[in-house]
Structure formats: structure tokens, C-alpha cells
Amino acid sequence: MERNLQTRCRLRPVDLAREHGLSTQAVRNYEAAGILPATERSPHGYRTYTPLHANALRAFLALLPGHGHQRATAIIRAVNSDATAAALRLIDESHVQLLGDRRTLQAVEVALRDLEPVPEERGEVFVGPLARRLGIRPATLRKWEQAGLVWPRRDRRTGYRVYGAADVRDALLVHQLRRGGYLLEQIAPLVDQVRSAGGVAPLESALRDWQERLSARGRAMLAGAAALDAYLGSRAES
Structure with a gap:
């Protein structure tokens, strides 16, 4: 044949x-x-x-x-x-991973709604509880601190790191952006801009770029x- x-x-x-x-x-x-x-x-x-x-x-x-x-x-x-x-x-x-990334982007957008000044009465937390809340290791938070992404203060009596409301906000933002595939060096200027600008406007172009990348994928x-x-x-x- x-x-x-x-x-x-x-x-x-x-x-x-x-x-x-x-x-x-x-x-x-x-x-x-x-x-x-x-x-x-x-x-x-x-x-x-x-x-x-x-x-x-x-x-x-x-x-x-x-x-x-x-x-x-x-x-x-x-x-x-x-x-x-x-x-x-x-x-x-x-496709499941892409859907997860889309949900992560949505979670970031939701998280950014809380980036305006946070009332101090929400309390302060130590590194362990914050790491558990984010589902990461305490060493990861310390790495973010070394990169200038979070600025916890030190407890005068114990020397432990203490994260205020704004620090928790920044850590949540960093965590979400890391899940979105951003590198620490890419996140640092975004966090700095948010701190100096006091709002979420500096992140709008990054989120649009993220959405475009997901659509292209x-x-x-x-x-x-x-x-x-x-x-x-x-x-x-x-």
C-alpha cells in the first residue's frame, strides 16, 4: 500500500x-x-x-x-x-495556572483598595504571625526588609520586629505582586511610589501591563x- x-x-x-x-x-x-x-x-x-x-x-x-x-x-x-x-x-x-494568575491579579486589585492610610487601631503584629497570615516563611519577610520593601520597627524591650498597619499593608502588596510574577527589584519602586504618593495611582500602569500579559498568554x-x-x-x- x-x-x-x-x-x-x-x-x-x-x-x-x-x-x-x-x-x-x-x-x-x-x-x-x-x-x-x-x-x-x-x-x-x-x-x-x-x-x-x-x-x-x-x-x-x-x-x-x-x-x-x-x-x-x-x-x-x-x-x-x-x-x-x-x-x-x-x-x-x-489553563488552571492561568486562571489562578487571573484570580491573583483580581486579589491584588482588591488588596490595593486598602492601600490608603490604615487606622493604627488595627494593631501591630510580630514577624511570625504576619508570616503565617501570608503563608510564607519569616525569612521571606526579612528578605523583603533587606530589599527595602517593608520597614518594621524594633520593639525596644525585646528587639523583635514589629509590623504596624502600614507595614502589613506593604507586606500584603509585596506578597500579591510576587505571586503575580514580579521580581523584588521591580516591586521596590512601586512600593516606594505608593508610600510617597499616598495612593494606588502609581500601580495602575503595572496592573494594566499584568492584565495585558495574561491576555497575551x-x-x-x-x-x-x-x-x-x-x-x-x-x-x-x-
């Missing part, structure tokens, strides 16, 4: 590489990593690819922006191993899903 066109049409490494602006070595690396299906060799020992390999590479590169390198690799490897269900579970996990996941579906179809036809 004549072999399907998917396997009859032969492509060179450079054919796959040129479409995406890659080097031929990058294509070989993807093959070695299991991102491309196994290839055949010509009588002279050269790799020969097919449209199936081209679809695999397109799917992987389309998955990258939405899922990241590690998960995109795992998805394609699962498909290449005929473990489609496992690949789909990995995609589901990415969601769109990238859609594009990746379409490319992966095309690859699955080509595998079924081969």
Missing part, C-alpha cells in the same frame, strides 16, 4: 529551520530532545524529515509562548509517545492549541 503523502514528502533540516528562522543545529537539538518524532536516515546518513516533523515543530513553537519551554516540551513529547491524554492534561494544568494558548490540533491530525493521517 502506497505510503501517505505525510511520509513520502522528504524535507531537509534546513527546510524546517528556514521557516522559523532557526539554525539547522536547533532543529537537530529539538529532535534529540524528543520534540520531533524519530527521523529516518538517507543511504548517505543524512536526516530526512517529513511534513509530520514540520507540523511537530510548528506545534512546539506555537505552544512555547503560552506554556513555557518545559511544559511545551512535555506536551509534545507526550504526543510523540502516543500519550495524547497526558498531553491534554498538561494543557489543562496550564491566553491568546497564545489558543494559537498553540490550534497548532497542536493540526499536528494531532497529521499524526492520525500518517
Whole structure:
């Protein structure tokens, strides 16, 4: 029986590489990593690819922006191993993570509503209780202090760190922004601006950028899903 066109049409490494602006070595690396299906060799020992390999590479590169390198690799490897269900579970996990990030952004927006001056009668807390409230280690709070993100005072009698209402507010803000993927050096100027401005306006552009990044990730996941579906179809036809 004549072999399907998917396997009859032969492509060179450079054919796959040129479409995406890659080097031929990058294509070989993807093959070695299991991102491309196994290839055949010509009588002279050269790799020969097919449209199936081209679809695999397109799917992987389309998955990258939405899922990241590690998960995109795992998805394609699962498909290449005929473990489609496992690949789909990995995609589901990415969507769950994206939903969690959207909820985190919403939580940050809610938290920012409380960034106006906080009445001192809300009380003060020590490092342990505050760390438990945030679900982090006390060492993390001390690291934030070293970075200038929180400024607790020292109890005169015990020397322990004491966090006032404004400190708790700042710690909550830092915690939420860290969950949103911001680095400490990115958070520091935001916190400083909030302190000096006395309001949340300096964070509005950061939140808009965060929202745009989440939307871009969601769109990238859609594009990746379409490319992966095309690859699955080509595998079924081969």
C-alpha cells in the first residue's frame, strides 16, 4: 500500500529551520530532545524529515509562548509517545495556572483598595504571625526588609520586629505582586511610589501591563492549541 503523502514528502533540516528562522543545529537539538518524532536516515546518513516533523515543530513553537519551554516540551513529547491524554492534561494544568494568575491579579486589585492610610487601631503584629497570615516563611519577610520593601520597627524591650498597619499593608502588596510574577527589584519602586504618593495611582500602569500579559498568554494558548490540533491530525493521517 502506497505510503501517505505525510511520509513520502522528504524535507531537509534546513527546510524546517528556514521557516522559523532557526539554525539547522536547533532543529537537530529539538529532535534529540524528543520534540520531533524519530527521523529516518538517507543511504548517505543524512536526516530526512517529513511534513509530520514540520507540523511537530510548528506545534512546539506555537505552544512555547503560552506554556513555557518545559511544559511545551512535555506536551509534545507526550504526543510523540502516543500519550495524547497526558498531553491534554498538561494543557489543562496550564489553563488552571492561568486562571489562578487571573484570580491573583483580581486579589491584588482588591488588596490595593486598602492601600490608603490604615487606622493604627488595627494593631501591630510580630514577624511570625504576619508570616503565617501570608503563608510564607519569616525569612521571606526579612528578605523583603533587606530589599527595602517593608520597614518594621524594633520593639525596644525585646528587639523583635514589629509590623504596624502600614507595614502589613506593604507586606500584603509585596506578597500579591510576587505571586503575580514580579521580581523584588521591580516591586521596590512601586512600593516606594505608593508610600510617597499616598495612593494606588502609581500601580495602575503595572496592573494594566499584568492584565495585558495574561491576555497575551491566553491568546497564545489558543494559537498553540490550534497548532497542536493540526499536528494531532497529521499524526492520525500518517
